[in-house]
Amino acid sequence: MSLPSDSSQTRDAMYEKIIGLGEKSIRKSYYPQLRKKLQELEHEIAEREQRELELRRSYESQEFLNKLLKRSMEPLPLKDLLEMALDGILAFSWFENKGSAGLFLEGMEPGVLCLKQLRQGPGLPGPMCDRVIPGHCLCGQAAETGKLVSSIHTVQDVPDHKHYCIPICIAQKTIGVICIALPMDHGLDTREEAFFGAIADTLAGIIQNYRVSEEKAQIEHQLLQMQKIEAIGSLTAGIAHDFNNLLTPILGYSEIALLELPESDPVTNYLSEVVKAACLSKDLVQQILAFSRQGEHELKPLKLHVVVEEALKLLRSTIPSTIEIINRVDASHDTIMADLTQIHQIIMNLCTNAYQAMKDTGGTLAVGLKTIRIDSESAKVEMLGLDPGAYQVLEVSDTGTGMNRTTMARIFDPYFTTKSVNEGTGLGLSVVLGIVKCHGGDINVYSEPGQGTTFRVYLPCVSTVMDKDPIPAPAAGGHEHVMVVDDEQAIAQMMASMLSSKGYTVTGFTTSSEALEWFRDNAPHVSLVITDMTMPGMTGAQLALQLRKIKQDIPMILCTGFSDLINEQKSKAHGFTRFLMKPIIMNTLCQTVRDVLDTRPG
Known part of the structure; x- marks a missing residue:
């Protein structure tokens, strides 16, 4: 069989037909597989992009939280950290500064959260109130339930927006709420909610740390104040003791001088004013002791x-x-x-x-x-x-x-x-x-x-009717032998002069050791002992113990300006019959001596 003269053209046409039939056959056989493969590739690319987005978000959020925690270790005010938190949230790449944010925390009003920080985005509302009451509005729901609330928010005269309300909780108690407003085209998703929860937990820890630091600082301040007050109390008590010792001879010798002068002498009026001033100073010392919490408080009828x-x-x-x-x-x-x-x-x-x-x-x-x-x-x-x-x-x-x-x-x-x-x-x-x-x-x-x-x-x-203070009758004197012990020579001499003017025989000492040695040889002749409390070498209480070993029934009067070692109750436990506080009015001293001597056993 021979081919036509244009066989080459025919052959080419035949080959093209055969190739066309083959391509069509191949396309019909493999196109579905190729399409499926292409879809798989597209899905894989989308998943990869999503994973990259999530990794980027995770990196950004973790970097932000680490930075926030690092700054919280610096001596910054809590206000600065809260500002940093809101700025950091709105600066994330998936927000691109298109949002608004506010942060509410506990305030002075119980059960109410107050607006502490606000960041206003363009065209978006911030929190529409300055306080949050649990159970009211979206933020109030988050505060009441302790759970994140997300919703589309539509309010008259306010652009529509999407809301995140994230509670800040410590020990299952809501102490604050973060409120974030976002554009309507922003999708709400669970990954963002998890991130906001992490921010809220981080802020809760930071706020708790600040509270602990503030409480610690307050306790330290209170302790310092108490130490200051204690030191002032000790100082004032010491001053009161020394002041009483100074007042005692001023008051005592003035009274003795008044007894030596006739009433017609003009000096009598001067000395009377000295006595009056000394008595007022005595009351002032009691106020000092009250300030140092060493004085006794007694309720009396008062004008x-x-x-x-x-x-x-x-x-x-x-x-x-x-x-x-x-x-x-x-x-x-x-x-x-x-x-x-x-x-x-x-x-x-x-x-x-x-x-x-x-x-x-x-x-x-x-x-x-x-x-x-x-x-x-x-x-x-x-x-x-x-x-x-x-x-x-x-x-x-x-x-x-x-x-x-x-x-x-x-x-x-x-x-x-x-x-x-x-x-x-x-x-x-x-x-x-x-x-x-x-x-x-x-x-x-x-x-x-x-x-x-x-x-x-x-x-x-x-309804108590205050009687006028009766003028005390002059104290009676006596002829007994009294031993006086006080480390202040002026006070010892003054008490000796007061008692001598009433007829008593008085022997005075300025050291406890000398008084004890003399008493060993003269105890039978001594009817009464008057001693100070605070003295070098041997206190009045220690001296009283030694004297009782020599003469068990000897009556004793403790006379002190002030001592934190003893008071009226403790003095009785040490065997003292009576307790007197300096400065002493002459009539009070002599009357007390007479009362003790008249009531002694036998």
């Missing part, structure tokens, strides 16, 4: 207006003339049961606080006193926890800087003070409140910023 008048005299000499003192004290026959020293402490503390509120600008300090009657209705109005009855109201007001409500809520808290480091311990008003409560009263405070402050102290009146 409050007398105490206030005396305190105002003292204040006028200590407060600068730029501050005017207005006396609105009404003299009254009403009586309160109170400790004189503690009431004086209340007046001085309130007036000193008022002065310090005006010391830079000057102003007016007004002190008033009046009697009112409170019934059940007025007690409710004043919001005082008082029983109905008559009360004396001490009012101390100033025209100083005043206080806001936050400060007023804490003024009676121990160690709380608005003064600088060297101006106050924060204990003054807490001590005042304690004293007033112990006296059955209460305190009412009114203040406004820039409008000054007024304290009203309510103290209950009593």
Whole structure:
């Protein structure tokens, strides 16, 4: 068979046909497989991109958390760390600064979270309130449940947005909420929720660490304050002891001199004023001892207006003339049961606080006193926890800087003070409140910023009628032999002179060892021993023990300025018959000696 002349062309056409039929056959056989393979490749690429995205997010979030934790180890304010947390959240690549964020934490109001930090994104709302109440709104739901809340949020006049509300919890208690607003085109997913949970846990740890540090610092501050107060107490007690030793001869020799002078002598009036001043100084020492918590507090019928008048005299000499003192004290026959020293402490503390509120600008300090009657209705109005009855109201007001409500809520808290480091311990008003409560009263405070402050102290009146102090009869004398021991020579000589003027035979010593040696040879002739407590070599208590070994029934009087080693109760345990505090009034000393001698056995 022969081919046509154009066989080459025919052959090419045939070959093309055969190839076309082969390609079509191959396409029909392998195309589904190729398509499936292509889909698998596309899916693999998508998964790889997702894993890369997740790795990038994980790296960014972990890097952020590490940075946040690292900065928390530095001495930064908590405010700075909270700002850093919000800035870091909104700076992530998948947010690209398109969101808004706010952070709420516990505040002064119980059960309410307050807005602490805010970052406002363009075109997006931040938190629409400055406080969160558990159970209200999305943030409130997160606070109440302790679980993350995510939702699309639609509010009138506010662009639609998506919300994350992430609770910050410590020991299953919600202490804060992070609120994040995102654009509507941002998809909410579980991976972001896990990341936000990690941020919330990290912030919870940081906040807890700050709280522990603050509590530690506060405890250390309180301990330091207590150590200062303890040191001041020891110092004042020592000063009181030395001051009593100085007052004793001043008071004693003045009284002896009055006995030697005729009443017509003009010097008598001078010495009477010395005695009066010494007695007032004696009361001042008792106030010092009360401050150092070494004095005894005794409630007695008291005319409050007398105490206030005396305190105002003292204040006028200590407060600068730029501050005017207005006396609105009404003299009254009403009586309160109170400790004189503690009431004086209340007046001085309130007036000193008022002065310090005006010391830079000057102003007016007004002190008033009046009697009112409170019934059940007025007690409710004043919001005082008082029983109905008559009360004396001490009012101390100033025209100083005043206080806001936050400060007023804490003024009676121990160690709380608005003064600088060297101006106050924060204990003054807490001590005042304690004293007033112990006296059955209460305190009412009114203040406004820039409008000054007024304290009203309510103290209950009593029906006790105060008798005038009777003039004590001169103490009787005697002829017994008395041994006096005091390491202060002036005091030993003074007591010897007082007792000698009453007819007693007195032998005085300034050292315990000399007194003990003399007593060994003369014990039968001694009827009474008067000794100081704090003496070098041998204390009064130790001396008393040795004297009783020599003469078991010898009566003894302990006479001391102040000692933290002994008081009236302890003195009886050491065998002392009576206990006297210096400085001693002559009539008191002689009367005590006579009473002890008259009541001795046999």
